[in-house]
Amino acid sequence: MKIAFIGLGNMGSGMAANLVKNGHEVAAFDLSADALETAQANGIATYGTVREAVEGMDAVVSMLPNGDIVKSVYTGSVIGHAPRSAVLIDCSTIDVETCRTVIAKATDAGHDMVDAPVSGGIAAANGGTLTFMVGGTQEACERARPVLEAMGKAVIRAGDAGAGQAAKICNNMLLGIQMIGTCEAFKLAERLGLDAQNFYDIASVSSGQCWSMTSYCPVPGVGPQSPSDNDYDGGFATNLMLKDLRLAMAAAKSAESATPMGERAKELFEDHDADGNGGKDFSSIIRRL
Template identity: 70%
Template sequence: MKIAFIGLGNMGGGMAANLVKAGHDVNAFDLSAEALSRAQESGCTPFTSVREAVAGVDAVVSMLPNGKIVESVFEADVMGHAPEGSVLLDCSTIDVGTARKVTAHATTAGYAMVDAPVSGGIAAANGGTLTFMVGGTDAAFARAEPILAAMGKAVIHAGASGAGQAAKICNNMLLGASMIATCETFAMAEKLGLDLQTFFDISSKASGQNWSMTSYCPVPGVGPMTPADNAYQGGFATALMLKDLNLAMEAAHSVNADVPMGERAAELYRAFDAEGKGGLDFSAIIQSLKD
């Protein structure tokens, strides 16, 4: 299959490379010459414009920073330039309203489209083990699924257009709040004189067990290897967690959902980001909680 991949950042670069490994012919576009060069090294064909990249393809995959850019790229450079009838897959994390709006316009223009945000981070993007939460019609999902499967370990149809984005922001609100609870618990355990490895051994097998502790422990040298063991470099940046929490708050307010834990998580990550820590992994917030 001939696929255009738009957006080759920390996540998109690995995802495009995995499409090549799966045997697809991948046209790549990014504003960064360095990102394009890496994509070319991984087997992609680089292009210097979106319109050139999408010409003659069977599918277009995007991984872009925000909803405004997604809307602009698809409205101006994909629709009307990619062949009518091709399938469009937006893997960015954006607001539900924009996802539905872009999909509606794509459908009117003769395309099938899904919103398919991801969970798993940079390592999963490189390793092809992402989880995709997909919104769209049954027919669009059926066309998108094999493409997504080449980049992930799980592809789940969440529902109609926008449902993928809804699932992603709900999941990440839960992740943000649970990471803060995990961090403050380790900080308190240390102040109470508990050995942190011993506490991990106990809690990871007790009712306090959660993914933020057992798979992504925020304490260096405890549990499996995580960004905490690399000075909180790599992983999922605080600035990206804050972006997702802001999207979650916007969505919560739009449907009058009561999310006090989500709101508090957003406040704490906003403050941590304001300290200049936006580039650190989101588990680094334990530094602020310990202080």
């Protein structure tokens, strides 16, 4: 397939490269000259505008920072410029309302479009092992599936337009809460005289085990390799977790759903970010405890 990729940041760069590895012809756009240079080294054609990149494509994939940018890119440069036959796939994490607005505009213009936010982080983006949570009509999701499968290990339809975003923000709210709880448990264990490795060996096979412990342990040298073993560099940045928690809290307010643990997690990550840790992996919040 001929695929346009818009947004070659930490996630998008690896995702676009995996499309090439899986035999697709990729044209890309990004505002960063360095990102475009890296893309070219990965066998990706680069263009100076979004409109040029999407011309004649079978699919358009985007990975962009926020809802305002997604709306601007699609309404200003993709819809009406990409072929009507092109399936549109937004992998950004944005608010549900903006997502549904953009998909409605694309549908009115004759496009199939899905929201397909991801779980897995930079390593999974580079390794092609992302999980995609997809929202859209059954037909649109099936058209998007071959593109998404070239970048990930799992493609799951969550429901209609916006359902992918809903699943993503609920998942990441749970992850943020879970990580703080894991960090609290390790710090309490330490102060009670337990060795971190011994506590891990016990909790990882007991009722307290969770992904934040067994796959992404916040304690250096314990469990599988994780950002904690690299001074909390790489992985999923604190400022991105905070973005997702803010989206979750806005959605909770709109849905009139009580999320006291989510709200407290947001507050703790806000404090952690304000202290200059925005670029560090979110598991570095253990340093605040």
